[in-house]
Amino acid sequence: PGEVxxxxxxxxxxxxxxxxxVAGLDRPDRGTVRxxxxxxxxxxxxxxxxxxxxxxxxxxxxxNLLPTLTARENVLLALELRGRADPRRADEALEAVGLADKAHRYPHELSGGEQQRVAVARALVKDPAAILADEPTGxxxxxxxxxxxxLLCRAARDRGAALVMATHSERAARAADRVLRMADGRLTEDVSP
Known part of the structure; x- marks a missing residue:
């Protein structure tokens, strides 16, 4: 818990x-995913x-923000899919990522960094046990x-959630508690600091 x-x-x-x-979107050719x-x-x-x-x-x-929804609505959607729509929680999540003042803006009205922070708020609003981030700074x-x-690392550690991020960035890797190297579909080594 809280490991990056x-x-x-x-x-x-x-x-x-x-x-x-890990997300259960793909199935392994062999072995077990837990x-x-x-x-x-x-x-x-x-x-x-x-x-x-x-x-x-x-x-x-x-x-992956929906262009016809505001920042607030994009975050709220994660709760609606769980059957627990709570606008207050969406507002709190946007405030946590410093975007309370942009809640009613559409994605095309936001910078790339702001859009990514909306995506982080959308991930965090559910209080997940794990956050999966694919090239979050790419x-x-x-x-x-x-x-x-x-923001991602702090949120994961503060909430006790695991953060697993796929990245090319050595800067991102340096922020992690553990670093795993992957080659040809295999985790080849633990190169943690």
């Missing part, structure tokens, strides 16, 4: 596939969907990337 893990490797090494396996002590294959599709809704938060490289300038990275 970076998975580093070249493009095509399998980092995103690993996150998809999340929170549960074998994902045994959960079935309905169980994996429930796990994603209730226990996992996602932050994507390209933000589309951001260095300063903004550092801010988003610090």
């Amino acid at each position: 893990v970076a998975v580093v490797g070249r493009s095509g090494s399998g980092k995103t596939t690993l996150l998809n396996l 999340v929170a002590g549960q074998d994902l294959r045994a959960l079935g599709e309905h169980g994996r969907t429930r796990l994603r809704r209730e226990r996992l938060g996602f932050v994507f490289q390209f933000f 589309n951001l300038d260095t300063r903004t990337g550092d801010e988003v990275l610090a």
